[in-house]
Amino acid sequence: MHPARHTTASGIPVADDQNSLSAGPRGPLLLQDFHLIEKLQHFNRERIPERVVHAKGSGAYGTFTVTHDLRAYTRARLFSGIGKQTPVFLRFSTVGGEKGSADTERDPRGFALRFYTEEGNWDLVGNNTPVFFIKDPIKFPDFIHTQKRDPQSNLKSANMMFDFWSHAPESLHQVTILFSSRGTPDGYRHMDGFGSHTYSLVNEAGERVYVKWHFKTRQGIRNLSAAEAVRLAGTDPDHAGRDLFEAIGRGAFPQWDVKVQVATSAQLAEWEARTGWNPFDLTKVWPHGDFPLLPVGVLELNRNPDNYHAEVEQAAFSPANVVPGLGYSPDKMLQGRLFAYHDAQLYRVGANHQQLPVNAPRCPFHNGQRDGAMAFTNGGAARNYATVDAGRSGAFGMGHGEPGLALDGEAGRHDPRGTDDDTTQAGNLFRLMAAGERQILCDNLAAALAGVDEDILQRQLRQFDRADPGYGHGVRVALAERGRHAG
Template identity: 50%
Template sequence: MIVYQHADENVVLFVTNEGKKMVKTKITTKGGQPFANNEHSLSAGARGPLLLQDYQLVEKLAHFNRERIPERVVHANGSGAKGYFELTNDMSAYTKADLFQGVGKKTEVFARFSQVAGEQGYPDTIRDVHGFATRFYTKDGLYDIVGNNTPVFFLNDPLKFPDFIHSQKREPQTGLRDANMQWDYFAHAPESLHQVTILFSDRGLPYGYGYMHGYGSHTFKWVNAKGEQFWVKYHFRTDHGVKNLTPTDAETLASVNTNWYRQEMFDAIEEGDFPSWTLKVQIIPYEEGLNYKYDIFDVTKVVSQKDYPLIEVGKFVLDRNPDNFFKDVEEAALAPSNLVPGIEASMDKVLQGRLFAYSDAQRYRLGANYQDIDVNQPHGVEIHSYERDGHMTTTENGGGDVNYEPNGQGGPVSDERGTIAEYPVTGEVANHLAYDPDYHSQPGDLYRLMTEAQKEILTDEIAKSLGSIESEENQRLEIEQFTKADPDYGQRVQKKIAEIKERK
């Protein structure tokens, strides 16, 4: 091998014996100092001991000890990619949001997909609800739609969210995931039935992230330039078609490739088979939404597409993999509170809770200045804020500009474009029960829409899981819920659990 000195002292040129040219940069510490030897520590003699003055060793070990940041308390295990959104249908009649104005407009996007319950490294193909979080880098700032691959959720009050997640995580004494905990919660929370029905159907085991639909789940509000208000629900319809794994294939993949979803999507993008979705919406006139037959602000329920058909909005395409997984995906901090003019929150209680909880979780995970990280910064929008300082401030921090308001020094002023539309609020302050406690009609409707094969998969998978728990009372309560949704639903599960017990 022949070595040439480059004009830049930090670069060395090599020519191998095969005649190949290679460029190698020289190692530095994080402080930019030359790193003398990255293979052998400083020691007193060949056999040691080591010297505390070896700062390069100390720095390397100290940084290694701090490489991991707190994982997300939910949706810890996930993957992401970059791409674009192209508007195919002008929506200015319903919203003044800039990204939905003018056919052909393109907006940079990012998406993160995940599993709800499992920790980092947990097998991708274990049955679970999957996160479907999308970010639009609009001219008015970040807009995030943080949903799932299901149109509903397990609960309709954010007060119950920590309890629900505890039941799906690990048993306090054993540290193991426990079907007894999961079904104990479900059996005593009838509002979970709709989501349970979806979770244990074939949709609970998608083939890959690009082969599942996505949903905003909540009802949101759109406001147009005239101030007219509409309720909206988001649907991302996969262009690759829905494709699911069989339970057997999912179990096999869980042991062969724990990161199947991550690898499948990464490889597809590298090969040019870009995952894409057609974004569609249901538009519900304001007053009609308030008086709809089901509570449109209850995330355990859906709005019938027969009543309000899907309207195409545009194409959501992922065509670029992360440049660095940690920087681009692990540090991504999406939050439902990232809204832009023309798009507002609704009265959905779970959405209201998430407006606080998601951004607060990122402050815990990444620090007060998490929005300064590249993936969390808006594109093409200058930031003018009175927020200052905090751990790991890396921006100009406002320089010497005034850091309070009101002021007479020409500091930034309020922007009326961010004003939300007025709406009346009535009622008495209380810990109210759910507005619409019908938790069985829609799961029953869904069950009756299924093919015979889908019903068999659903009831087989429920029976295997529910039939494994210790509490016969919880089995009885859950079967009672299935029966209220549809008698055949309950009878099939009950019969299959009885058969499982006979074989024991």
């Protein structure tokens, strides 16, 4: 079978794609060779800016199937009946590395999931960890800069990383996860996913509950040792992406059990009074003993993209994308991401990125957005404005049916550091680990801390001590075995 006739981007047949148009066999090239110029111009523009975080990733399409009734908590139509299916797209990623970095680096993994519902797109943008390093978005640029490259040497710097973490007591919980075996998962299929933030659900009666989303892998948790992760970084840096693509290609469709924790405002208030933990703090978990997991459905990935750039690289997620029956929470990090994610896509992909097939909703939509670069449909003949319809819009509370959120307190910059309990949950996690896992954690931390400045090392060790004396002791012993005696 012969390939299709080669054309320019405008569909004009190309007579010769092997030789440039020149003045004689050896003469200079001619400006009128539009095919040559179009090829070079497009080549120069083939890269859109990579994501500042989550730059390298892999994605796939699939389905979400409801297995348990959630209608007592939400009126979102995608949960309207057992057996109901919704098409999805899921992008996995590493967080700190560049687009060409290794899949096996010690790093959290992104777990960004889009549901193409009949009421619009719902984007649940999380990680493979239930918590994060910081609790206030004003520190996010600073934190990410420490995970990138030193501005002088252009090298990754453990000094930068631990200087930040040792000054940020709220980071200890996530640091403990990162340097455990879970910091180097064996591909994307063998890890859990989390919405991480606290979100909300709203039912037909307008009643709100708060929710945490969990995705439990049916393939089983599987992690890489530090040595194996380093080996694969050199021999197969695309290990996770290859594993996902090939598994789906051979019909071994990965699946996750979708579960939720739910709580009313009153339940969370009682829990906070008892524990001292802010339920909307992204550095904290809701213990399963207090808020048990409830089954919701099954997520399956069953189709690879046809084109990586069009469908994975240009996929543009935002946690601001929620549908009626779903909502936000006072989580400060979530509030920051509601702005930052969409703004990043406006810069990276363009003002009309939502018109790209991977981003476009699969239900009818109408808005007044027009013009700009790559305005593919541009609304056709429909009007580009909405008239004022005072008092008759039917929208109350916060917009699409979510009830209003009562606010209280003085507007100001409130610093909880020094008063919040940022060590107990990290200590609880350490105490839950088996002896072998504790040893792996301490060895991994010692490897990373062995070369940092003394003041940074001592400050970080004091954080481990506050979480659990055995935690600090274990890291000191592992450091001593590496020739770094920390007192």
